[in-house]
Structures are given as structure tokens and as C-alpha cells.
Amino acid sequence: MSEPTTDELLDEICRLKRELDKTPASTDMDEIGQYSVRDYQKEFGKWNDALREAGLEPNQPKKIPTDELLNEIQRLARKFHKVPTKKQMNDIGEYYGGSYQRRFGSWSEAIRQAGFEPNQQISESDFRNKPSVCQLCDSPTRKLDFHHWRYGSNKAGCYLCRDCHDQVHADGARPREDTDWLITAVENLIRAHRERGKKIDASTISERYNIPSENLVEHVIEKIGT
Incomplete structure (x- = not known):
């Protein structure tokens, strides 16, 4: 498949602008656009530069998660x-x-x-284990985020789609917002896991989502009940 031309890329931005009735964000292009944001980065460098080339003003900056x-x-x-x-x-x-x-x-x-x-x-080889589906909802998607349970040289985590990733981080479950973020995040994960009819078992959950502490999972299961 041939790469899109500059005019085709800009026309697609304008089409999304008409469809959404607002300046499209990069996530809009990835989710419902004909091309990927990577196509725009290759051609224009940055998404905002592509917007300017299309005659649009970039959206007002907001705090990036x-x-x-x-x-x-x-x-x-x-x-x-x-x-x-x-x-x-x-x-x-x-x-x-x-x-x-x-x-x-x-x-x-x-x-x-x-x-x-x-x-x-x-x-x-460090990046070859990325799955083709979200490990929580099992939905196939080419956009998977790496969710961290532990950062640094001994990092641990799993791959989730954007919606599931946001669900796990709900209620302020982020390291810079809450010192107990990990417990809250595991709670959110287990609740979402249960909502999808999956087996509630500490060993299974720890292995599936690469959670470093099975004891933590057992504690959270006991806390929220099954």
C-alpha cells in the first residue's frame, strides 16, 4: 500500500474537522481517521504542525496524563x-x-x-512480548499502553487498551497523585476483571497481568470480596 500524499493527509484532517465540528486531536485521527498519527509525524514532524498546514489552530494545551x-x-x-x-x-x-x-x-x-x-x-527482544489484544478486555487493537505496576530497572506491568488503562487508573490511582495508588489500581483491575466474568484467583490474576506481588492481589480480593 502506497503512503498517503501530503494533500491526502491534509484533506483527511479537514474531513474530520467537518465531521467532529472541532479541531481534531491526534487521538481522533488514530481512532476514526483514515490514516495514523505516525503518517503525520513522518510528513510534518508533529501533529500540531500538520494542523497548521491544514489551516487550523491547534487545540489549547491541557495537562497531559x-x-x-x-x-x-x-x-x-x-x-x-x-x-x-x-x-x-x-x-x-x-x-x-x-x-x-x-x-x-x-x-x-x-x-x-x-x-x-x-x-x-x-x-x-525486550519489546517482542507485546500482545495483539488487551489483556483485560481481550479486544484486538493496535494501540496498547504498557501499564506499570512497578517502575525503574525492575519494572513490571502489562499491556492494556486505552479504555482499560484509564479504568485501572481511575479514582486517582497514579503514583504522583496518591501514595496508595498501587492498591487502588489493583482494586480497579480486579473489579474490571470480575465485571468481565473472569475467574477471581490471586495466582491467575497475578500471572495474567504480571503483578509482582501475589500477596497484594490476595489482600485486595479479600478486601473487596468476590
Whole structure:
């Protein structure tokens, strides 16, 4: 399949603008557009630059969820097979390095929060276990986020679709918002797991979602009941 032309990419932005009656976000393009945001990044560098080329003003900036910032670092790491630099994020990333500076205090700290060490070389094999379906709802999708249970060099987590990822992080279950975020996140996961008719068993849940502590899972199951 041939790559879309510049005019085709811009026409699709305008079509979405008419359909949505608002300036489309990059997520709108990925979810209901004819092309992927990656096509626009290859052609224009950044989504906002593509909007400007189409004669539209970018949406007003809003606070970017921490997980989205970290997922973008991981996406670039998969692309380059090494930890991306701040310049690479500025040049081809979805966000600007300044967003990471403000959120994490430094680019190096953002890298650590994404589960890497600065200047770390990453084997391609580290990324080969990404499934083709969400591990919670089993829906096939090409857009899966890596959900962290543990950050740093001993990171652990699982792949979830955006909706399930948001569901697990509901009620402020984020490390920068709540010191007990992990318990809340596991609670949210187990409730969602149960709602989908899946077996409530600590060992099964720990293994399926790669939760490091089976004892924590047992504690949460006992807390919320089955």
C-alpha cells in the first residue's frame, strides 16, 4: 500500500474537522481517521504542525496524563532500540521535552520513570512480548499502553487498551497523585476483571497481568470480596 500524499493527509484532517465540528486531536485521527498519527509525524514532524498546514489552530494545551508522557518515551525507545534523547523527543515525539522537564524535574528522571536508565541500550527482544489484544478486555487493537505496576530497572506491568488503562487508573490511582495508588489500581483491575466474568484467583490474576506481588492481589480480593 502506497503512503498517503501530503494533500491526502491534509484533506483527511479537514474531513474530520467537518465531521467532529472541532479541531481534531491526534487521538481522533488514530481512532476514526483514515490514516495514523505516525503518517503525520513522518510528513510534518508533529501533529500540531500538520494542523497548521491544514489551516487550523491547534487545540489549547491541557495537562497531559503522566502515563501518556511515559508511553511516548517507550514508543521512541522501541523505534530506536535505545533510550531516546530529549532532542529526539522534540524532533519527532508527540510531546516536547519541556513537558517532561516540568512534570518530572528533568529529562533523566522522566527516563527513569519510564523504566529505563539514561543512555541505556535496549535490545529489540525486550519489546517482542507485546500482545495483539488487551489483556483485560481481550479486544484486538493496535494501540496498547504498557501499564506499570512497578517502575525503574525492575519494572513490571502489562499491556492494556486505552479504555482499560484509564479504568485501572481511575479514582486517582497514579503514583504522583496518591501514595496508595498501587492498591487502588489493583482494586480497579480486579473489579474490571470480575465485571468481565473472569475467574477471581490471586495466582491467575497475578500471572495474567504480571503483578509482582501475589500477596497484594490476595489482600485486595479479600478486601473487596468476590
